[in-house]
Amino acid sequence: MDETSAAWTDAGPQPLVDLQVDRPHGARVYDCLLGGKTHYAADREQAEKVLATIPTAEASARENRAFIHRAARHLVAERGIGQFLDIGTGIPTSPNLHEVVQAVDPAARVVYADNDPIVLTHSRALHISTPEGATAYIQADATEPQSVLRAPALRGTLDMERPVAVTLCLLLHWLPPDYDSYGMVRTLMDAVPAGSALVVTHVTADFDERVSRIEEDFEDTGSTVRTRTKEQVERFFDGLQLLEPGLTPPQRWRPEPVTIEAGDREALRDHDVPIWAGVGLKPA
Numbered sequence: 001m002d003e004t005s006a007a008w009t010d011a012g013p014q015p016l017v018d019l020q021v022d023r024p025h026g027a028r029v030y031d032c033l034l035g036g037k038t039h040y041a042a043d044r045e046q047a048e049k050v051l052a053t054i055p056t057a058e059a060s061a062r063e064n065r066a067f068i069h070r071a072a073r074h075l076v077a078e079r080g081i082g083q084f085l086d087i088g089t090g091i092p093t094s095p096n097l098h099e100v101v102q103a104v105d106p107a108a109r110v111v112y113a114d115n116d117p118i119v120l121t122h123s124r125a126l127h128i129s130t131p132e133g134a135t136a137y138i139q140a141d142a143t144e145p146q147s148v149l150r151a152p153a154l155r156g157t158l159d160m161e162r163p164v165a166v167t168l169c170l171l172l173h174w175l176p177p178d179y180d181s182y183g184m185v186r187t188l189m190d191a192v193p194a195g196s197a198l199v200v201t202h203v204t205a206d207f208d209e210r211v212s213r214i215e216e217d218f219e220d221t222g223s224t225v226r227t228r229t230k231e232q233v234e235r236f237f238d239g240l241q242l243l244e245p246g247l248t249p250p251q252r253w254r255p256e257p258v259t260i261e262a263g264d265r266e267a268l269r270d271h272d273v274p275i276w277a278g279v280g281l282k283p284a
Contacts, residue, residue: 067250088171163195207271240280
């Protein structure tokens with residue numbers, strides 16, 4: 001792999017990471033719900049608590065991921081966007097975003113950003129680009145968007161004069177309740193040119209009030225989860241053109257032709273997947 005196909009952080013050699021396996025970790029809980037292998041007993045216990053509150057949590061995780069893949073393929077194939085900035089990457093699970101978009105356009109370029117050293121540990125091994133394209137990883141905090149935008153790894157991988165798809169999927173509800181999440185999104189979208197896109201998924205209690213209980217479940221572990229209403233999630237797309245069908249449960253966003261898997265999707269009602277999903281384009 002040559003130097004154009006992957007770039008990583010500027011921090012040099014990384015210290016040993018304390019994985020804190022005795023306490024649940026949001027990324028590992030999500031990996032558990034997806035059927036991955038990067039999780040421990042505490043994560044599995046927390047996943048069971050989530051499932052007790054939201055029995056369809058595993059299906060929700062799969063539908064969120066399937067939506068991201070469909071949206072990404074659409075943006076590459078139909079909108080000609082070949083650059084992605086994925087913030088709040090989480091633990092890599094194949095197919096990763098770069099694998100999805102590079103299957104459509106081998107020259108596509110993807111920058112991943114996350115503040116968690118656990119994610120960094122796995123990303124170094126698993127986010128491997130095609131020779132024609134490029135991947136990079138930035139260890140940075142989403143609450144400091146300028147630390148992402150100014151990172152040499154981003155500037156060395158993406159051409160910020162050309163459209164970029166910014167993906168913030170199942171991230172925004174993790175940010176501190178007193179943090180200006182809307183301002184963060186504006187900062188990111190102000191930094192990309194016309195024709196760029198914003199992809200968002202966000203947990204909601206709109207369909208089922210029981211979902212609000214996960215706020216308490218995660219608060220007990222030291223993490224904060226904040227659900228939002230449809231109107232509150234739509235605010236993240238202010239100034240953007242929401243693509244049809246607008247803000248919708250992820251399984252309703254441009255579903256693919258019926259397959260066995262899609263047949264399962266048809267059986268899911270809106271309230272089974274307590275997530276709002278949408279894609280917006282930045283106009284000229």
